[in-house]
Amino acid sequence: MRCAIDVALVDFSMARSRSAAEQDLPVEVIETLRGFLEAGGKRLRPVLCVVGWHAAGGEEIPAAVLRVAASLEMFHAFALIHDDVMDGSDTRRGRLTVHRTAATLHRDGRSHAAADRLGAAIAVLVGDLALAWSVELLHSAGLDPAQLARVLPLTDAMRTETMWGQYLDVTMAGRPTADFDQALRIARYKTARYTFEWPLRIGAALAGAEARVCDALSAYARPLGEAFQLRDDLLGVFGSPALTGKPDLDDLRDGKHTALVAVALQRADPVQRRLLRSLLGKADLDEHGAAQIRDVLVATGARDAVEQLITARLDRALRAVDQPPFPIAATAALRQLANAATVRTA
Amino acid sequence: MRCAIDVALVDFSMARSRSAAEQDLPVEVIETLRGFLEAGGKRLRPVLCVVGWHAAGGEEIPAAVLRVAASLEMFHAFALIHDDVMDGSDTRRGRLTVHRTAATLHRDGRSHAAADRLGAAIAVLVGDLALAWSVELLHSAGLDPAQLARVLPLTDAMRTETMWGQYLDVTMAGRPTADFDQALRIARYKTARYTFEWPLRIGAALAGAEARVCDALSAYARPLGEAFQLRDDLLGVFGSPALTGKPDLDDLRDGKHTALVAVALQRADPVQRRLLRSLLGKADLDEHGAAQIRDVLVATGARDAVEQLITARLDRALRAVDQPPFPIAATAALRQLANAATVRTA
Numbered sequence: 001m002r003c004a005i006d007v008a009l010v011d012f013s014m015a016r017s018r019s020a021a022e023q024d025l026p027v028e029v030i031e032t033l034r035g036f037l038e039a040g041g042k043r044l045r046p047v048l049c050v051v052g053w054h055a056a057g058g059e060e061i062p063a064a065v066l067r068v069a070a071s072l073e074m075f076h077a078f079a080l081i082h083d084d085v086m087d088g089s090d091t092r093r094g095r096l097t098v099h100r101t102a103a104t105l106h107r108d109g110r111s112h113a114a115a116d117r118l119g120a121a122i123a124v125l126v127g128d129l130a131l132a133w134s135v136e137l138l139h140s141a142g143l144d145p146a147q148l149a150r151v152l153p154l155t156d157a158m159r160t161e162t163m164w165g166q167y168l169d170v171t172m173a174g175r176p177t178a179d180f181d182q183a184l185r186i187a188r189y190k191t192a193r194y195t196f197e198w199p200l201r202i203g204a205a206l207a208g209a210e211a212r213v214c215d216a217l218s219a220y221a222r223p224l225g226e227a228f229q230l231r232d233d234l235l236g237v238f239g240s241p242a243l244t245g246k247p248d249l250d251d252l253r254d255g256k257h258t259a260l261v262a263v264a265l266q267r268a269d270p271v272q273r274r275l276l277r278s279l280l281g282k283a284d285l286d287e288h289g290a291a292q293i294r295d296v297l298v299a300t301g302a303r304d305a306v307e308q309l310i311t312a313r314l315d316r317a318l319r320a321v322d323q324p325p326f327p328i329a330a331t332a333a334l335r336q337l338a339n340a341a342t343v344r345t346a
Numbered sequence: 347m348r349c350a351i352d353v354a355l356v357d358f359s360m361a362r363s364r365s366a367a368e369q370d371l372p373v374e375v376i377e378t379l380r381g382f383l384e385a386g387g388k389r390l391r392p393v394l395c396v397v398g399w400h401a402a403g404g405e406e407i408p409a410a411v412l413r414v415a416a417s418l419e420m421f422h423a424f425a426l427i428h429d430d431v432m433d434g435s436d437t438r439r440g441r442l443t444v445h446r447t448a449a450t451l452h453r454d455g456r457s458h459a460a461a462d463r464l465g466a467a468i469a470v471l472v473g474d475l476a477l478a479w480s481v482e483l484l485h486s487a488g489l490d491p492a493q494l495a496r497v498l499p500l501t502d503a504m505r506t507e508t509m510w511g512q513y514l515d516v517t518m519a520g521r522p523t524a525d526f527d528q529a530l531r532i533a534r535y536k537t538a539r540y541t542f543e544w545p546l547r548i549g550a551a552l553a554g555a556e557a558r559v560c561d562a563l564s565a566y567a568r569p570l571g572e573a574f575q576l577r578d579d580l581l582g583v584f585g586s587p588a589l590t591g592k593p594d595l596d597d598l599r600d601g602k603h604t605a606l607v608a609v610a611l612q613r614a615d616p617v618q619r620r621l622l623r624s625l626l627g628k629a630d631l632d633e634h635g636a637a638q639i640r641d642v643l644v645a646t647g648a649r650d651a652v653e654q655l656i657t658a659r660l661d662r663a664l665r666a667v668d669q670p671p672f673p674i675a676a677t678a679a680l681r682q683l684a685n686a687a688t689v690r691t692a
Binding site for chain 1: 362371466478505517
């Protein structure tokens, strides 16, 4: 199915490339976006959209559903590309980020600073295009008017909510606190809901799901989405860059207000707290400083505590599909995805 | 009618504010966007959308049409906010730009560089929200399925095209050439079409316009859109900042590849060309340097030539509504708008 989704994405960008070439427009923008999409990604959101379709009793997967699923991956590309510009990240999916690639491509006699500014501008634009194209993929999916009427409000809400989460994330960065609930809230808006709940509910809405199906999907998706982000927080600090494709210093340098950091700040003694406060968010944090932070995250028990939070949420998600109103194949897929999303290395 | 459109915009952002407050989300984002929308703007795109509705025989203006018109203003806000981040502009509509305002608001113990980065990140996000909300305004306008099916492909095409134009504008900045056609192409994609042709055609499509109405609207809109951007180029260099709300140095400092500059480079003698090449795109260009550039733009006859290009295009636009297939009131509005768009000081 991953493959069918990639076909939908490639079809769309090929059509865009052709029409750009016909109008003598630079195709490098599309190549950049396609390179980003092809560099990796778990296609989690499209897969969940299709599982939502099945959960609501949809059987064979129509091309229109695949295109809606692909539109969620395009939205995800938008979110990541802009996120990387905002955070000033250098690598993603094991490659240079879009703004870094664009800066290199357009060096060409420019000063470093000018090329970096241009790279950032291009990445903002490529992200804008990805957002616009995620909308177009949805509009041109071939949905009937009733499906369109059901799905558009969900996708509208998803976009707004994700941007709220990103806003909280960006404005809190560099000033993490011991406020655990706030950290979870950021995670919920920024990632959890648009990764799990919205894709499932959008897929279910396409199949005309009843309310009890939607409710059961939400009961599964909410804890799992949080567990997913908690795992991401751990991987961002303790993961292997070779597997995650991202540096393991970025989250610490950005001083992200994660649940992991909030728990550590709650449990830290004065010396540990001073260390966290002085090193988290330091733009030039080095490996030695990062190791000191990791030591505190382990010594305070924050790392273990977050592992337990993940396990508790995974359990809750699995209980929600214990006796669900779904066809058996959909339930099996949801179980498998729950494990894959929380027990992972990348 | 301007007022009715502002009501639609305010209604939407009030609803968004309420729902943000209910979820305990920071309303400052919405305040920022609303401040931007209220600070000015000619509401040209919504007005043209409504005129397109009338031109196609639509009579009383339904709330749904006003909401679509408002969505075009929201799209314009997105384009300007991101444009200002990309260009690093300080003022717009006589106020600080969104990224500058956000940087000031979040100074709060941060270094200047860190506050500037955060300001840019927030402006990217506010622009993203404006783009998402322009889509939502359209989706939730209350259009019937047939209207929606006609309008969505037009708005999708408009978004992509505008982003292409912006891409060309950004990548050519700092390296203007004597290529007049390329300068006009940038103007067409970046501004002309989404300011005139798309709003008119979207309004007309809402009313179910016949092909000959759409063709006549395009014949009017295309030259006029170019004339509008040519006027903008002149105002960007020779306009009064007190009237335009923008500094008169920005375009020169950015070294924008405008038709004005292309004509000047074509006509310049070697000394004048050297002067343009050395000063255009200079980030720290001062008033003295700007005055030198303006002298060359006048001495080469480029300024007069662009005035003539504007007049020729205005004439072409007016001829297109000489015997148009429109109701008389719509024709009168189109005539009046043509003059307002090309003979203006702001």
